[in-house]
Amino acid sequence: MELMANLALGLSTAVTPTNLLYCFIGVFLGTLIGVLPGLGPTATIAMLLPITFVLPPVSALIMLAGIYYGSQYGGSTTSILVNLPGEAASVVTTLDGYQMARQGRAGVALATSAVASFFAGTVATLLLAFFAPPLAEIALKFGPADYFSLMVLGLVASVVLAQGSLLHAIGMVVLGLLLGLVGTDVNSGVQRYTFDIPELADRIGFVVVAMGMFGLAEIVRNLENEEQRSIIAKITSLMPTKEDWKRMIAPILRGTIVGSAVGILPGSGSILGSFAAYSIEKKVSKNSAQFGKGAIEGVAAPEAANNAGAQTSFIPMLTLGIPSNPVMALMVGAMIIQGIQPGPSVIKEQPALFWGIIVSMWIGNLFLIILNLPMIGLWVRLIMVPYRLLYPSILVFCAIGVFSLNNSVFDIHLMALFGVLGYVFSKLGCEPAPMLLAFILGPLMEEYLRRALLLSRGNPWVFVQRPISATLLALAVLAMCTVLIPAFSKTREKAFVEGSG
Amino acid sequence: MIAAGENSVKGNLKDFLIGIIYIAFGLSAVVIAREYSMGTALRMGPAYFPTVLGGLLILVGLISVARAFLQSGTQVGGFALKKLALITLAVGVFGLIVKGTGLIIALPVLVILSAFASNEFRWGPSFALAAGLTLFCVFVFIMGLGVPLPILGSWFGG
Numbered sequence: 001m002e003l004m005a006n007l008a009l010g011l012s013t014a015v016t017p018t019n020l021l022y023c024f025i026g027v028f029l030g031t032l033i034g035v036l037p038g039l040g041p042t043a044t045i046a047m048l049l050p051i052t053f054v055l056p057p058v059s060a061l062i063m064l065a066g067i068y069y070g071s072q073y074g075g076s077t078t079s080i081l082v083n084l085p086g087e088a089a090s091v092v093t094t095l096d097g098y099q100m101a102r103q104g105r106a107g108v109a110l111a112t113s114a115v116a117s118f119f120a121g122t123v124a125t126l127l128l129a130f131f132a133p134p135l136a137e138i139a140l141k142f143g144p145a146d147y148f149s150l151m152v153l154g155l156v157a158s159v160v161l162a163q164g165s166l167l168h169a170i171g172m173v174v175l176g177l178l179l180g181l182v183g184t185d186v187n188s189g190v191q192r193y194t195f196d197i198p199e200l201a202d203r204i205g206f207v208v209v210a211m212g213m214f215g216l217a218e219i220v221r222n223l224e225n226e227e228q229r230s231i232i233a234k235i236t237s238l239m240p241t242k243e244d245w246k247r248m249i250a251p252i253l254r255g256t257i258v259g260s261a262v263g264i265l266p267g268s269g270s271i272l273g274s275f276a277a278y279s280i281e282k283k284v285s286k287n288s289a290q291f292g293k294g295a296i297e298g299v300a301a302p303e304a305a306n307n308a309g310a311q312t313s314f315i316p317m318l319t320l321g322i323p324s325n326p327v328m329a330l331m332v333g334a335m336i337i338q339g340i341q342p343g344p345s346v347i348k349e350q351p352a353l354f355w356g357i358i359v360s361m362w363i364g365n366l367f368l369i370i371l372n373l374p375m376i377g378l379w380v381r382l383i384m385v386p387y388r389l390l391y392p393s394i395l396v397f398c399a400i401g402v403f404s405l406n407n408s409v410f411d412i413h414l415m416a417l418f419g420v421l422g423y424v425f426s427k428l429g430c431e432p433a434p435m436l437l438a439f440i441l442g443p444l445m446e447e448y449l450r451r452a453l454l455l456s457r458g459n460p461w462v463f464v465q466r467p468i469s470a471t472l473l474a475l476a477v478l479a480m481c482t483v484l485i486p487a488f489s490k491t492r493e494k495a496f497v498e499g500s501g
Numbered sequence: 502m503i504a505a506g507e508n509s510v511k512g513n514l515k516d517f518l519i520g521i522i523y524i525a526f527g528l529s530a531v532v533i534a535r536e537y538s539m540g541t542a543l544r545m546g547p548a549y550f551p552t553v554l555g556g557l558l559i560l561v562g563l564i565s566v567a568r569a570f571l572q573s574g575t576q577v578g579g580f581a582l583k584k585l586a587l588i589t590l591a592v593g594v595f596g597l598i599v600k601g602t603g604l605i606i607a608l609p610v611l612v613i614l615s616a617f618a619s620n621e622f623r624w625g626p627s628f629a630l631a632a633g634l635t636l637f638c639v640f641v642f643i644m645g646l647g648v649p650l651p652i653l654g655s656w657f658g659g
Contacts, residue, residue, distance in 0.1 A: 050646070050648075051646060054646070165516075167561060167564060167565055167568070168516075168519050168565065170561055171519065171523045171558060171561040171562065171565065174523075174527075174554050174557050174558045174561060175523065175526055175558060177554050178526065178530050178551060178554050178555065178558065181550065181551050181554075185537075185547040187545075187547070188537075188538070188546065188547045190537050190538075190547040192533075192534070192537060192547055192551065193530070193533055193551075216588060216589075216592065219588060220581060220584050220585045220588055220618075223581065223584045223588075223618050223619060223620075224581045224584065386621070387619070388616065388619040388621050388622065388626075389626065389630055391615065391619075392611070392612040392615045392616050392627075392630060392631075392634070393612075393630070393634055395588070395591065395592060395611060395612075395615050396608060396611060396612065396634050396638065398592075399592055399595050399596070399611060400638060400642050400648060400650070403599075403648070403650065404642070404646070404648045407648075407649050409596045409597075409599065409600060410596075412592060412593075412595065412596035412599075413592075413593060413596045415592065416589045416592040416593050416596070419588065419589060419592070420585065420589055423585055424522075424580075427577065427578060427580060428515050428518055428519050428522075428577065429515055429519075430519060445550075446545075446550040449545070449550065450545050450550075453542055453543060453545065454543065454544065457543060458541065458542045458543030460542065
């Protein structure tokens with residue numbers, strides 16, 4: 001079977017001592033930042049991007065991927081033990097996880113989360129292996145018009161899935177597209193919006209924007225309400241009872257399905273998946289009365305969902321070369337730095353890289369179980385690191401990291417500026433993720449729009465005449481319509497309120 | 502800046518402020534793009550796409566402002582201006598002086614300035630943190646990874 005041969009190739013790539021080491025470093029760092037407050041995977045990967053220059057491409061991507069899904073594990077640990085999500089996707093885990101901890105079942109909650117995540121990670125890895133190659137086959141047939149429509153669909157989805165006002169999310173996307181155009185226009189050589197600053201001629205670096213809006217702005221937000229973290233819960237037994245096992249199986253399965261499906265969609269990545277899984281579980285569960293009071297289902301389902309989503313969000317990136325969230329955009333950046341053009345041809349031209357990454361994800365999930373259960377004591381101590389020592393260190397790494405990308409002091413100042421912008425927007429209730437996505441897609445969209453219209457001799461109907469493009473646009477319209485239908489928009493609001501409540 | 506955010510107002514202040522920001526960005530985009538050639542839909546000039554986007558952003562901004570007067574809304578939380586200023590200042594100053602003074606001075610300045618932003622600021626731990634981070638960065642980033650930042654900068658003949 002071809003799949004088996006491919007997985008074997010991946011295995012032989014992933015289990016070399018070097019790659020195993022970087023996989024381990026990745027998931028270790030991921031768990032670390034998941035546990036530490038106020039440091040998400042986007043900012044961390046942005047900081048570490050310069051270091052990956054010196055690594056071989058496979059090792060670099062294996063490590064970065066490990067950071068991403070590792071952070072989902074670490075984030076749930078703090079949710080359960082101190083009622084503070086270490087990472088946005090684990091917000092819902094606080095609802096029942098922390099209640100379980102208060103009832104003296106912290107260990108069981110942690111074990112449930114680990115088992116759910118491992119199972120979901122395994123399934124999602126298999127899904128990736130099954131569906132990525134055929135999707136890439138289809139993507140090879142994409143013309144410029146199809147790519148343009150695909151990006152429209154991606155941006156619409158990120159707007160629909162964004163938190164807060166729909167109108168403002170649209171504005172953020174348009175603003176992001178505009179910011180992405182700063183720099184030299186590839187077709188005419190004209191410098192746009194550069195204000196004669198030479199550093200801007202080469203476009204605003206994505207890492208600069210990501211670190212400013214996610215790193216710096218987030219620090220100021222966290223400083224607004226500094227809180228002491230104290231661990232109430234003691235960890236006694238890790239082993240779930242027979243009854244626990246029985247109760248968690250179905251929620252894990254459902255969470256995995258929901259998380260995998262939502263993870264492919266652009267926008268919030270794994271965050272929405274965990275919200276959705278929790279809401280569904282609450283509806284279908286026999287024990288729905290216990291939800292919010294320490295129901296094991298309320299831990300199992302969202303934990304499975306966020307880990308599955310973190311992994312399926314690689315599908316659009318690896319097959320189409322289009323990032324579905326800021327973390328994937330950084331992965332695209334890392335690939336370009338390594339001289340690999342992400343897109344449907346990666347599977348054919350770099351099979352060892354592609355399958356190596358996929359198999360490494362499964363190995364990484366195995367590492368995570370080992371890291372998280374026996375080593376829980378170490379993480380517990382790290383949770384106690386006070387924020388006042390943590391955030392100056394984050395700033396230092398951001399400043400040096402952003403400098404080292406282009407050896408440019410200007411980028412440091414630009415990052416500070418985006419920090420201010422990001423803070424103002426977040427205070428006004430605008431989520432930065434759709435803007436970042438649009439920022440990356442901006443120049444690509446313009447390029448594909450130009451090419452599509454050039455090929456069609458200026459006929460704008462080309463976008464609805466090509467079947468692939470027309471389907472994608474129809475999906476985009478459909479997605480927009482669903483939000484405008486009152487019933488759905490209420491559920492959307494409710495899902496977010498429940499999640500953040 | 503937008504320090505008046507805490508006052509409760511009739512109408513939706515959030516919508517209003519975001520609307521104004523969008524209109525400002527959109528207008529600048531359109532106005533600046535007039536310097537570039539527009540081209541046609543068949544052969545788009547550099548001004549084509551940004552002008553369309555700028556127009557769209559102005560439209561979103563206008564709807565937002567209009568909506569602000571029609572709906573009453575939630576209050577905007579207070580802006581932590583002092584903390585925001587300190588963090589921005591710390592990073593900005595680091596950028597300004599790092600080539601001149603070198604990491605040995607610029608990095609502690611960044612750490613201490615930013616540490617002021619915490620409510621629980623104390624001199625002792627902040628100095629210790631600054632010293633530790635400086636050592637770490639000199640060894641890992643400059644000596645290990647070869648980031649071209651001076652340890653002691655040009656102002657001191659470094």
